[in-house]
Amino acid sequence: MNPPVVKQRNNGVVPASTVGRGKVVTLDSLPVTNHWTNGAISLYHGDSLDFYGEWDSPATIVSDGAYGILGFEGDTSDHLGMPEWYQPHIEAWSSKATGQTTLWFWNSEIGWAAVHPVLERCGWRYVNANIWNKGLAHIAGNVNTAKIRRFPVVTEICVQYVFEPRIDGLTLQHWLYREWKRTGLPMKRANDACSVKDVAVRKYLDQGHLWYFPPPEMFAKMATYANEFGRAEGRPYFSLNGIAPGTAEDWAKMRSTFNCPMGTTNVWDRKPLKGSERVKVPEISGKAAHLNQKPLDLMKMIVSSSSNPSDVVWEPFGGLFSASVACRDIGRRAFAAEIDSTYFQLGLKRFYDPDLLI
Numbered sequence: 001m002n003p004p005v006v007k008q009r010n011n012g013v014v015p016a017s018t019v020g021r022g023k024v025v026t027l028d029s030l031p032v033t034n035h036w037t038n039g040a041i042s043l044y045h046g047d048s049l050d051f052y053g054e055w056d057s058p059a060t061i062v063s064d065g066a067y068g069i070l071g072f073e074g075d076t077s078d079h080l081g082m083p084e085w086y087q088p089h090i091e092a093w094s095s096k097a098t099g100q101t102t103l104w105f106w107n108s109e110i111g112w113a114a115v116h117p118v119l120e121r122c123g124w125r126y127v128n129a130n131i132w133n134k135g136l137a138h139i140a141g142n143v144n145t146a147k148i149r150r151f152p153v154v155t156e157i158c159v160q161y162v163f164e165p166r167i168d169g170l171t172l173q174h175w176l177y178r179e180w181k182r183t184g185l186p187m188k189r190a191n192d193a194c195s196v197k198d199v200a201v202r203k204y205l206d207q208g209h210l211w212y213f214p215p216p217e218m219f220a221k222m223a224t225y226a227n228e229f230g231r232a233e234g235r236p237y238f239s240l241n242g243i244a245p246g247t248a249e250d251w252a253k254m255r256s257t258f259n260c261p262m263g264t265t266n267v268w269d270r271k272p273l274k275g276s277e278r279v280k281v282p283e284i285s286g287k288a289a290h291l292n293q294k295p296l297d298l299m300k301m302i303v304s305s306s307s308n309p310s311d312v313v314w315e316p317f318g319g320l321f322s323a324s325v326a327c328r329d330i331g332r333r334a335f336a337a338e339i340d341s342t343y344f345q346l347g348l349k350r351f352y353d354p355d356l357l358i
């Protein structure tokens with residue numbers, strides 16, 4: 001096969017800043033396949049909207065799409081167009097998500113602010129905003145602050161959401177309370193059910209901000225007690241299938257995985273990608289293939305903290321498929337798509353070209 005012809009844009013100059021960045025190279029070649037899989041990782045060439053329907057339900061979604069900075073062909077020119085851009089994707093994620101799904105939403109601060117209402121409307125509950133601080137290395141002293149009249153931006157954010165499960169249309173917090181009320185038992189008897197002094201009423205059945213998710217064994221205790229002592233005509237209580245009371249195992253599935261690596265906070269000090277970390281275009285030595293490539297270590301951290309081995313991860317805006325590379329390295333299954341033929345070809349190579357095994 002002849003080497004692909006490479007066209008350069010921007011007169012061959014890579015923009016120094018990430019603002020207004022564009023595509024630097026375009027390969028003339030076509031992908032050897034539009035769908036590659038090794039059984040665990042499945043990479044698709046095309047619009048992710050066309051593929052969600054066939055992907056297995058995800059434990060984790062890593063979204064790194066439009067930033068409102070014309071960062072790739074199809075990105076919007078500012079944050080105002082972003083809610084509309086993301087809406088069909090978010091609706092599709094919601095239709096395949098479960099109570100065990102975590103979403104990591106990479107963006108700029110204003111981009112996230114614009115899209116947050118759409119996420120909330122579609123059932124995603126905000127958990128935490130994490131800051132990737134690239135440090136001074138990101139601007140390398142090249143910013144004229146008198147001209148831009150603001151502090152130089154050296155961050156991106158990665159916001160954690162979980163999919164809020166609902167039972168009978170109610171959030172878990174409201175459903176637990178409703179179920180206990182249905183039993184006709186006084187609230188304080190929930191403490192007896194759980195063999196605790198007052199934590200059941202103060203925490204598991206609280207209707208305000210003090211609520212927290214009962215551990216599965218406590219849920220099972222409440223369910224057993226309610227079905228034994230609650231009004232006979234309302235049974236079953238705390239049932240997730242309408243037939244039998246829910247078990248500890250059923251309840252454990254209503255919550256997403258989260259394991260925090262020791263010493264990690266929501267500020268991730270991590271220099272910008274450099275040198276061999278960056279995927280290069282072999283035909284143009286030294287040229288970074290994709291200016292939005294994310295660090296593999298950060299991808300591994302978010303994927304491993306929100307999923308278990310063999311769980312499914314979605315990467316709908318693949319670029320060079322950094323989240324899928326992370327999945328390969330830490331034993332997760334991945335479904336990913338990239339719409340751009342050049343990026344798809346270069347990203348795919350990370351899975352089989354020994355020179356690009358990064």
Ligand SMILES: C[S@@+](CC[C@H](N)C(=O)[O-])C[C@H]1O[C@@H](n2cnc3c(N)ncnc32)[C@H](O)[C@@H]1O
Nearest residue numbers: 047048064292293294317319320322338339340
């Ligand atoms: C910010 S970049 C992702 C970079 C990636 N995280 C990495 O580390 O390489 C976003 C990518 O999404 C792609 N994209 C945009 N809309 C898409 C869609 N509807 N389906 C699939 N890919 C899309 C763009 O071509 C672009 O390469």
